[in-house]
Amino acid sequence: MVGARRWTVNRWGITIPFFDRAMADSRDLVAELPGLGYTDAWSAEVSGTDGFVPLALAAGWAPELRLGTAIVPVSTRGPGLLAMSAATMADVAPGRFVLGIGSSSPAIVERWNAGTFVKPYARTRDTLRFLRTAMTGEKVTEQYETFSVTGFRLDRAPKVPPKIMLAALRPRMLHLAASEADGAITNWLSPGDVRTVRAEIGEDTELAARLFVCVTEDTDRVMDLGRRMLAAYLTVPVYAAFHEWLGRGETLRPMQEAWAAGDRRAALKAIPDEVVNDLIVHGDAATCRARIREYVDNGLTTPVLAPIPAGEVTVPEAVRALAPAAS
Numbered sequence: 366m367v368g369a370r371r372w373t374v375n376r377w378g379i380t381i382p383f384f385d386r387a388m389a390d391s392r393d394l395v396a397e398l399p400g401l402g403y404t405d406a407w408s409a410e411v412s413g414t415d416g417f418v419p420l421a422l423a424a425g426w427a428p429e430l431r432l433g434t435a436i437v438p439v440s441t442r443g444p445g446l447l448a449m450s451a452a453t454m455a456d457v458a459p460g461r462f463v464l465g466i467g468s469s470s471p472a473i474v475e476r477w478n479a480g481t482f483v484k485p486y487a488r489t490r491d492t493l494r495f496l497r498t499a500m501t502g503e504k505v506t507e508q509y510e511t512f513s514v515t516g517f518r519l520d521r522a523p524k525v526p527p528k529i530m531l532a533a534l535r536p537r538m539l540h541l542a543a544s545e546a547d548g549a550i551t552n553w554l555s556p557g558d559v560r561t562v563r564a565e566i567g568e569d570t571e572l573a574a575r576l577f578v579c580v581t582e583d584t585d586r587v588m589d590l591g592r593r594m595l596a597a598y599l600t601v602p603v604y605a606a607f608h609e610w611l612g613r614g615e616t617l618r619p620m621q622e623a624w625a626a627g628d629r630r631a632a633l634k635a636i637p638d639e640v641v642n643d644l645i646v647h648g649d650a651a652t653c654r655a656r657i658r659e660y661v662d663n664g665l666t667t668p669v670l671a672p673i674p675a676g677e678v679t680v681p682e683a684v685r686a687l688a689p690a691a692s
């Protein structure tokens with residue numbers, strides 16, 4: 366039975382770039398990560414850096430780390446370009462690169478990148494299947510449901526094809542991640558929510574999640590910052606649906622209604638303290654580490670920490686204080 370198993374920490378990740386500095390200014394801190402006990406560094410791709418360049422830099426600065434994208438969207442690049450980017454990164458860090466892909470959101474795909482956000486499940490599935498074939502160096506000519514490819518072949522296929530993980534927030538995508546990919550990546554969930562997600566993918570599928578962490582005892586500041594972060598995410602349809610599935614639909618409805626009406630102040634006020642406490646790790650370093658362990662005990666195999674500047678503790682101090690070596 367899922368949940369009866371005692372999970373152990375096999376991996377301990379960090380998000381790069383760090384929130385307080387450019388990637389070009391992060392060399393020393395990235396190089397320090399393996400000695401602190403971190404095993405992974407994961408990038409994201411929204412409206413800051415792209416998903417690949419920070420990992421390419423980290424590959425040279427800390428060659429012990431596994432490197433992953435969490436995530437790059439499947440609809441902001443063509444399939445061939447995505448394959449080339451992934452193959453290049455796999456060549457830079459052979460056996461150490463994980464390609465995390467996902468459907469993303471209409472804002473990122475359509476409003477920011479002039480793409481088309483249609484059939485997100487099918488587009489993600491088709492891209493996964495295309496990449497599996499392309500990474501072998503085989504020529505791909507295929508009519509998929511959401512796109513077609515004719516005669517594409519990587520000139521430089523990676524010697525070690527990367528593992529591919531899927532961003533997955535609800536059962537259908539979670540089942541695809543478990544059945545056809547190498548793992549699932551999720552976001553904005555509580556330790557208890559991990560059990561719900563884990564039940565959909567079984568015990569043996571890797572599950573990674575970014576955990577936003579504020580190492581501070583200034584609760585008021587955390588609540589203010591947390592509400593702003595949560596309102597920006599949980600009004601996005603895919604995340605609203607995710608939390609509806611997790612059981613927070615009624616709790617979050619007043620916030621979502623106020624946001625839709627354009628009343629941002631009311632939307633922020635409508636987010637209960639308990640939701641912030643559920644979804645953001647905060648407190649002193651020991652409290653934060655204990656909370657992260659709750660996620661792991663409930664089935665999270667790869668916590669990916671994202672330390673947020675929120676008080677007197679600097680990001681480098683938080684990175685060191687949250688590390689396995691600090692326990």
